[in-house]
Amino acid sequence: MCGNNMSVPLLAEAVTVSGTERETAVVIFLHGLGDNGHGWADSMSSIRLPYVKYICPHAPRIPVTLNMRMMMPSWFDLMGLSPESPEDEAGIKKAADNIKAIIEHEVKNGIPANRIVLGGFSQGGALSLYTALTSQHKLAGVVALSCWLPLHKSFPQACSSSASQSVAVLQCHGEMDPMIPVQIGAMTSEKLKSFLNPQRLSFKTYPGMMHSSCPEEMAAVKEFIERQLPRV
Template sequence: MAAVRKLQLCAVSPTGKHSASVIFLHGSGDTGQGLRAWVRDVLVPDLAFSHIRIIYPTAPARPYTPMRGALSTVWFDRYKITQDCPEHLESIDTMCSTLGSIIQDEVSAGIPKHRILIGGFSMGGAMALHLACRYHPDVAGVFALSSFLNKGSVTYQAVEERLRARLPIPELFQCHGTSDELVFHQWGEDTSLRLRKAGMNTTFHSIPGLYHQLSQPEMELLRSWILNKLPYSTIPS
């Protein structure tokens, strides 16, 4: 078996004892450092906590079909950017394995999986949904900002199967701007509705006038949700 490729990480350490972690995935073409800087610019006084480590990985550069095969830092490939298009599962599953090593590193450092959140912006949110719902459903939850899944996503089937088997399903937090380009807001809302129908506990926030970007109101909502899911604890349990 080939060794799992290690990703470059940018992290914000807690000011106190580390007892929980958030893995925050950037959008297509960005980097972990870029997302971290964006979050810091948008949210005052920053997305930082006394007990939570925030991890911003960078996707490896790969040929990206919507860019005619040009290299881009994307979590997976897409045949094209349409809701009806099949998913590029080979690249998605490979990246799930790679990102899983970050989760394992946190567990090895003493952080239980139920004290870990996974999320992302745009493509990063879609990647987080695959990672949490299909491979690590025992994490504390998943968040997706300006993100959507394709109509036929295998993630819906994975959630349905866990519901039938009465197995835990992570909670989903979503935000999407009403002024997002094309029909992305509708795609994001459709994703939330399909996951809810499949059996997932979902919360969807529409942010008025927001385009395909982060905003302070959105990040304030996210910060409150993170603290609700990962309350302060000096000793992981």
């Protein structure tokens, strides 16, 4: 890790899967509540492209209201999982700023923003959507797995215009998800279609899949990353 990572707190600790040849693109992938970056770094390794660097940061440990204020890795506080639950607006914005700092760091190190895909699972997917849509940079795409759009009522106003016109989004959801029902994924997809280019959006559901991932989903993720980050 280079010394200048220290100004980007999440980067110093992040799990990084380096490319096996010259890195011309980056995927930043955010884990779900109570998890860490290691599992998703393994998943990314299984679908890796040789010219892509994968960065899987760990969320800070904070008390989570939904889980009786227990301390656990969480990108922001969660009060509930229904679309009408109150939301931790300050925490979501702060978390997005921390992810934007990683994006800035990669851009300064020579990877253009349009060669960066941001993704995540569950709470991490929610944060990746919010971050990409409010970023000043036009990213290559967003991978949003089993998740929702935080602060959904603030969109499209919260969008930075360049991102909102053209970002490609792959949304995937398990049809048997007991934690974040597939209906929430579908509502999120409809919301995104109302202000993004529908041609650039894809919503895939997987029969029998719960709040997890499956090989078919990972194949779709790999295909999306390959399409948005072709070899240069």
